[in-house]
Amino acid sequence: MFDIHNESTDHQDMRDLTIIGGGPTGIFAAFQCGMNHISCRIVESMSQLGGQLAALYPEKHIYDVAGFPEVPAINLVESLWKQAERYNPDVVLGETVTKYTKREDGTFETRTSTGAVYRSRALLIAAGLGAFEPRTLPQLGDIGHLEGSSVFYSVKSVNDFRGHKVVIVGGGDSALDWTVGLMNVAESVTVVHRAHEFHGHGKTANEVLEAREAGRLKVFMDTEVRSIEEQDGTLSRLHLRSRSGSETTLDADRLLILIGFKSNLGPLAGWDLELCENALVVDTHMKTSVDGLYAAGDIAHYPGKLKVIQTGLSEATMAVRHSLSYIKPGQKVRTGFTTVKPVKENKAQ
Numbered sequence: 058m059f060d061i062h063n064e065s066t067d068h069q070d071m072r073d074l075t076i077i078g079g080g081p082t083g084i085f086a087a088f089q090c091g092m093n094h095i096s097c098r099i100v101e102s103m104s105q106l107g108g109q110l111a112a113l114y115p116e117k118h119i120y121d122v123a124g125f126p127e128v129p130a131i132n133l134v135e136s137l138w139k140q141a142e143r144y145n146p147d148v149v150l151g152e153t154v155t156k157y158t159k160r161e162d163g164t165f166e167t168r169t170s171t172g173a174v175y176r177s178r179a180l181l182i183a184a185g186l187g188a189f190e191p192r193t194l195p196q197l198g199d200i201g202h203l204e205g206s207s208v209f210y211s212v213k214s215v216n217d218f219r220g221h222k223v224v225i226v227g228g229g230d231s232a233l234d235w236t237v238g239l240m241n242v243a244e245s246v247t248v249v250h251r252a253h254e255f256h257g258h259g260k261t262a263n264e265v266l267e268a269r270e271a272g273r274l275k276v277f278m279d280t281e282v283r284s285i286e287e288q289d290g291t292l293s294r295l296h297l298r299s300r301s302g303s304e305t306t307l308d309a310d311r312l313l314i315l316i317g318f319k320s321n322l323g324p325l326a327g328w329d330l331e332l333c334e335n336a337l338v339v340d341t342h343m344k345t346s347v348d349g350l351y352a353a354g355d356i357a358h359y360p361g362k363l364k365v366i367q368t369g370l371s372e373a374t375m376a377v378r379h380s381l382s383y384i385k386p387g388q389k390v391r392t393g394f395t396t397v398k399p400v401k402e403n404k405a406q
Contacts (some may be wrong), residue, residue: 072098072147073384074377075167075177077154078184080108082354082369084137086183089377091144095384098147098175100154100167107134108185113211117234121258122366133366149175155324163349163383178384181376182337182345182352183369186320194226194314197285207292208312218243218311224295225249226282227315233257235315236265240273247275247307249282249297277305285312325356333358343376349383351376 074090076083079101090097105111107130110119115131122133152169157180159165165180191210200208209217212235223243225232228250234257239246248265255262269276279300286294292312297305320335331338331346336358343351353372355364362368381388 070176071164072096072175072177074098074179074181074380075100075165075175077167077180077182078108078354078356079103079106079148079150080183080185080354080369081110081134081137081366082185082373083108083181083183084134084141085370086181086353086373086377087146088137088141088144089374090146091141093377093381095377095381096147098149098177100149100152100169100175102151102153102170104151106138106148106150107131110134114213114231116212116215117231118238119366120234120261122370149173153323157328157350159347159349165349178349179380180350181373181380182325182350182356183354183373183376184325185355186318186322186335190319190321191314192316192319194282194316196281196283200285202290203287203292203312207310208314210314212238212313215239215242218313220244221311222307222309223247223311223313224282224307224309225313225315227317228252228255228257229315229317230257230261232315233261233265235313236274237261237268240268243311245274247277247309249277249280249295251279251281253279280305282312322356336362342379343372344379349380351380 073095074097076086076097076099079099083099083101084106087097087099099106103112110130111134115129117130119125119128119130119133122128125133152171152173154167154169156168157165165177167175167180212218215238218239219242221243222245223239224247225236226249232248233255236246236248255265265276268274277297277299280297282295283298284296285292292310293308295307295309295312297307322335337345337352337356339345339352339357339359343353343357345352353376354369357372
């Protein structure tokens with residue numbers, strides 16, 4: 058993983074933009090700040106940059122980012138950082154922004170969990186979905202003693218599944234991607250999905266169905282995991298039940314539950330910003346209901362929003378570009394170019 062050091066302890070240094078969140082959107086926003094000649098600071102609550110890509114599935118392959126036919130998540134994060142680091146953005150890790158204040162002069166102060174206060178002329182929230190925790194299967198009861206050894210909610214290393222009998226629960230992008238990704242690693246892979254069709258990328262869904270037809274894996278649709286069996290402190294069997302009532306028992310020693318995450322906006326929920334569907338409402342300039350405060354990535358909401366990495370990168374570009382009119386009033390913002398042209402002052406005759 059790339060090495061990033063926190064900025065100096067001089068918290069009162071003014072920056073043009075404070076970026077809350079150091080996932081792909083936040084990192085790309087820092088790059089855009091450099092391209093537009095404005096200073097920035099990233100404040101990230103985790104101990105590393107990269108958001109969910111780095112923390113939950115660094116080895117997952119990403120297929121839908123322009124310019125990368127296929128790229129491991131952690132490699133994408135590293136590429137984004139290499140792009141941004143040439144402009145030397147300040148980075149603060151391990152601090153959660155708990156409060157913001159807009160001062161009378163229009164600048165912002167953000168206070169973090171450590172008591173530090175950071176000042177900037179504008180603010181960009183790129184905090185993803187806030188704090189996140191995986192959705193579980195309540196019907197299985199307390200399985201905490203199996204988590205991290207037999208039961209997983211993400212894939213941090215494919216070696217945790219190498220040579221094992223793996224059952225994947227879910228039908229979205231992550232479940233389908235890892236079904237394909239683990240077929241040549243695990244002893245066997247079985248997919249269990251509660252709905253009658255997958256809801257991930259069509260291409261990946263077709264790969265999974267073709268692999269089923271070829272006998273490379275099993276797929277149970279309209280089916281749920283109802284209970285488990287253990288042997289010597291590890292998972293040994295799963296009991297399934299279909300919507301029609303039929304029951305199946307599977308031998309399995311790895312259960313990978315990929316049914317999404319529950320998001321928690323945390324302090325953001327109390328910032329008196331307009332919310333919709335647990336996200337911040339923005340306009341066509343990515344501005345929230347507060348002038349000078351912008352949002353991009355999964356945390357931003359507008360009609361027709363598509364929550365994919367590519368969208369977040371585009372929104373970061375728009376948010377930074379449009380923030381220029383607030384950060385540097387009196388300068389003309391050219392939305393079609395990568396430069397900012399100062400407005401010429403009229404000389405006294």
